[in-house]
Amino acid sequence: MTTAPPPVREPAWSLSRSAISLWVTEGVIGSLVLGIGAALFAIFVPDDLGGPFPLLRWLVPIAAAVYAVVTIGVRPWFRFRVHRWEVTADAVYTLTGWLTRTWTLVPISRIQTVDVTRGVLQQLFGLSTVAVLTASSQGTVRVWHLESDVAQRVADDLAHRAEQVRDQAT
């Protein structure tokens, strides 16, 4: 489905495979919430209501089912194939997204702070996110779902190198 070559090259390293399990879990939780909502809609909306409601009684559960299939069965694998990251000699480089792709490049000399965060679900799978912040509100790089020890090492390394090559950082 990709016709043209990507505008810039891909970063070299892929994420931990546990990220797939995490995304599947997230998909299951999201689908459950949506499914409960759809079920409530189907049960409590009376079928003798006029307008578009008879049609909606069918469409809403079908939409919920499609959403579940996509978020559990398709998107995690798709994302895993797209998501990549790399730390080069002078920059942090990531590629995220699945339909819309975003490449982000931040030079180590402009890093202001490096954060490591672990969400509740991430802790179940032993994953962490490294967030690299710059002076720009839009210039934040997040490397999602690295194994926690890798994430900590990367963050320490980046913070250390940023300290050494730091110019004005703005």
Add this chain to the structure above:
Amino acid sequence: MSEPVHQSHVSEPVARRTSPLVVLVHTVTFRQARQFVPAVIPLVAAIGLGGGMTTVVALVVGVTLLSLATAALSWWRSTYTDGPSSVVVTRGLLSRSVRTVPNDRIRGVEVETPILHRLFGLVRVRIDAAAGTVSGKEEELVVDGVTRAEGDRLRTAVLTHRQAPVRQDGAAEPTPAEEEFGRFDNRWLFYAPLVGSYLALPLAAVGALFRLAQELPESLRPHLDNAQLAGVQALAIVVGGALLVLLAGSVVGAAVVNWGFRLVRRGGSLIAVRGLITRRHTELEIDRIRGATIAEGAGMRLVHAARVNALVTGLGDAARRGQLLPLGPRSEAWTLARRLVEDPGPLVAHPPAARRRRILRAVFAGLVATAAGLVATVFAGWWWVLVVGLVLLVLGIPLGLGRYAALGHATGPRSFSVRSGWLVREQALLQRRAVVGWQVRQSFFQRRTGLATVLACIGAGHGGYAAIDMAADDVAGFTLAASEPWAATFSRPAP
């Protein structure tokens, strides 16, 4: 501003008080007493206002005395110190607060003169200590109500400490020569009715008037209902009057805000002074300027008018403080912008696929409405939905073309530029060193048409400036040409 830097604060910083005159200003404006209003209202309600004139007089006197007392107390309890390494502001009626801002965190000093302050010869000094992406009023130190000479001394002292923390001599530097960068020509005020933000000023005033009119007692309101006027005539008068108010109001509003605007360069800073009622004095460090934006609204483009803002790192409230030319002819705007950032040359247009994409996006709402209109016409006979849809569809085409015409990017030896927007067309001229990161975005449809959107992340202005829908093949070349060598990561083969 020619006030010499005294010996005193170089050796030992002294805690200073603001001028006692500020007590009078704050008494009149009820600055401190305002917080007691919620407590006073139920009290008055409980006692009742039965006594007529005497009670009212007693109340006025009481409130004024209360205001005077709180203003005096808060004046007595507040001090400020500009030491060699930091500025400390202490205040608080009951709970004390001490705020210390290290000198190297101070990004700018602004001296403003509201009209009451001017009567007493006082000024208000705002010391801006915004930190990177954090914004908001919390990042500001305010020293309210010092004499003009003291305000200038404070500004000079704080800025001098910050630039040269190890100065020993304490002698006054010779005042650097001033160079005038721009001066507001009052004829430019006539551009104001074509600028959205100035048009909003009279609208807000009219809204406030209407609210006031509704508060008036019935007997005082004019009885318009009885006036017998022919329908068309009345409408014409009302519409004409409203237009006149709008036009005059926007010009007056622009005059109040921008009166006597002057931009000068003194040493390493740019100083902007403006305002009719409240004089503002804003100082920007040239070293922190990373670029400039030239904004032209749809109306302003008709008369070749433009606005210039400086992109300054770590500047709080940047949209107001960064203004270098609030309103003026395009040629003037470009002359000013070129003095700050090297002009990267003419813009490169984006590929034809970008034009198709802009048009498609602009007519999309019209397409949906037309389709819905077809359905509605067939099933419910609502033909007007179809008409609205078709009108939107036709209007979408010039809109899309206009949006495409705005797109462009350019790179020069030390700077680059991107432009986009139709309602407000904004061109950003940026230095190469300004870029703190790149973000390349490609949606599913952009991938199929070989386009990509490139966002330059900047630690100033609104954080990022985008080249929308440029050819995907040009992305690596553009990013390398527009920032420092680290951007080669985009094209260098993976290790």
